[in-house]
Amino acid sequence: MVKKSLTALIIILISVLQTTLFQHLSINNTTPNLFIVTIVSLSALMGRKEGILYAIFFGLIQDIQFGGVVGFYVLIYASIAYVAGYLYRNYYAESMVIPLIVIGLSDFFYNLVIFIFTYLFRGRLDLGYYFGYIIAPEVTYTVFMGVIFYRIYIVYYNFLRNYHKQKRKGEETFNEGDY
Amino acid sequence: MKRHSQFTIKNFMIILFIISSISMVFTWEMRESTSPIEQSITYVIIPFQKGATYFGDWVKDRVDFVKNINELEIMNARLTEEVDQLRYENKLLELDKVELERLRELYELDQQYADYPKIGARVIGKDPGNWYEVFIIDKGSDEGLEVNMIVMAGSGLVGRVIEVAPNYSKVRSIIDDTSSVSAKIIRTSDIATVSGDKKLGDQGLCLIEDIHEDVNIVEGDEIVTSHLGEYFPPGILIGYVKRIESNPNKLTKTAILEPVVDFKHLEEVLVINLKAID
Numbered sequence: 117m118v119k120k121s122l123t124a125l126i127i128i129l130i131s132v133l134q135t136t137l138f139q140h141l142s143i144n145n146t147t148p149n150l151f152i153v154t155i156v157s158l159s160a161l162m163g164r165k166e167g168i169l170y171a172i173f174f175g176l177i178q179d180i181q182f183g184g185v186v187g188f189y190v191l192i193y194a195s196i197a198y199v200a201g202y203l204y205r206n207y208y209a210e211s212m213v214i215p216l217i218v219i220g221l222s223d224f225f226y227n228l229v230i231f232i233f234t235y236l237f238r239g240r241l242d243l244g245y246y247f248g249y250i251i252a253p254e255v256t257y258t259v260f261m262g263v264i265f266y267r268i269y270i271v272y273y274n275f276l277r278n279y280h281k282q283k284r285k286g287e288e289t290f291n292e293g294d295y
Numbered sequence: 296m297k298r299h300s301q302f303t304i305k306n307f308m309i310i311l312f313i314i315s316s317i318s319m320v321f322t323w324e325m326r327e328s329t330s331p332i333e334q335s336i337t338y339v340i341i342p343f344q345k346g347a348t349y350f351g352d353w354v355k356d357r358v359d360f361v362k363n364i365n366e367l368e369i370m371n372a373r374l375t376e377e378v379d380q381l382r383y384e385n386k387l388l389e390l391d392k393v394e395l396e397r398l399r400e401l402y403e404l405d406q407q408y409a410d411y412p413k414i415g416a417r418v419i420g421k422d423p424g425n426w427y428e429v430f431i432i433d434k435g436s437d438e439g440l441e442v443n444m445i446v447m448a449g450s451g452l453v454g455r456v457i458e459v460a461p462n463y464s465k466v467r468s469i470i471d472d473t474s475s476v477s478a479k480i481i482r483t484s485d486i487a488t489v490s491g492d493k494k495l496g497d498q499g500l501c502l503i504e505d506i507h508e509d510v511n512i513v514e515g516d517e518i519v520t521s522h523l524g525e526y527f528p529p530g531i532l533i534g535y536v537k538r539i540e541s542n543p544n545k546l547t548k549t550a551i552l553e554p555v556v557d558f559k560h561l562e563e564v565l566v567i568n569l570k571a572i573d
Binding site: 190 | 300304307308310312314315316318319320323333336337339340343344347348351383416419420421422423424425427429431460465472473493494497
């Protein structure tokens with residue numbers, strides 16, 4: 117129950133921050149993508165299922181509020197969550213380098229897919245410009261935000277783990293993978 | 296056990312892929328009004344966005360105040376000087392204004408759109424990505440907004456409403472890469488197309504395309520919406536010509552347009568109800 121409400125809180129908080137506050141924090145028209153930071157971090161820390169859940173909600177919010185079709189961003193985010201899920205339990209959660217690299221690669225992949233499907237197909241071929249002025253700054257800024265937000269998600273992850281440990285001591289009904 | 300759970304996630308991804316593809320196909324051309332499912336999600340998010348935007352604006356005002364306090368003294372001295380100069384210029388302009396009014400009456404060139412019914416709205420959210428210039432405003436069909444209504448800020452064109460829900464609407468601005476508007480060069484009465492371009496949009500500019508080679512366009516020319524436009528009524532100011540680029544291998548010229556609207560600092564907009572005019 118605690119976990120469900122915290123999940124809902126994170127989804128609402130991040131999507132509101134992304135569309136309002138972070139638009140004011142944009143540097144030279146570049147806004148970091150908190151959705152990708154959240155999806156990759158939580159998918160790596162808490163498993164694929166968790167990541168895909170966030171991916172579906174963030175994707176739907178972006179599709180419905182800003183997208184042209186419903187399902188496009190859901191697919192991109194879900195694929196990112198799926199791939200980031202390979203990290204789950206395969207690295208030290210406290211080491212930041214690997215998740216940050218994955219965040220950067222995911223953001224690059226996300227922008228590349230958007231460029232191919234919505235710009236390239238309309239005959240905008242200037243990949244060099246789009247790479248240099250939109251994709252690269254966004255990747256940099258997103259990785260930078262990843263440094264801050266990944267630490268927050270580690271705190272969240274540890275909080276849930278301790279919470280369930282205490283609960284398990286009391287009830288003995290907790291099974292692994294339930295958090 | 297572990298194998299089993301991985302198997303289901305893989306299946307789940309396949310199902311998700313199929314569902315998303317189907318929904319993409321079905322929503323391709325039908326995004327003008329929102330379905331109840333879409334509305335239920337936005338009913339949760341929109342109030343938070345409204346709150347965050349109001350709070351954010353408040354905080355920004357405070358931060359700006361503190362940030363600028365050092366510059367204020369220098370600015371004050373400079374502005375006092377400027378006021379004197381402007382007072383003098385204002386006198387001259389007042390004289391010109393009287394003349395202008397007389398001439399306007401003479402030509403009946405009163406601004407056409409001055410008395411269209413308007414609805415004020417606030418920008419409460421922007422596209423999360425960096426690729427499109429689409430934003431949402433805090434008024435929807437409850438306030439009488441409809442798809443294709445035009446959106447202005449100050450005296451210039453911002454864009455048009457592309458989707459309405461009860462409590463918010465989505466606006467595509469003219470600097471968006473997929474937007475194009477039929478326009479007229481007021482001085483020569485020639486028709487051109489104002490289209491958004493991602494490169495220029497980052498600087499808050501647009502592109503004017505399809506200007507005929509013979510057209511004598513100069514920097515500073517006033518561009519308004521044309522009578523050929525599908526959505527926009529004629530005579531709305533879009534902006535001024537900033538730079539002209541000739542492409543020798545084509546039969547048309549292109550130019551860079553500087554919109555009168557400051558797209559980087561867009562906070563309040565006016566939605567114009569054209570139905571009420573008819």
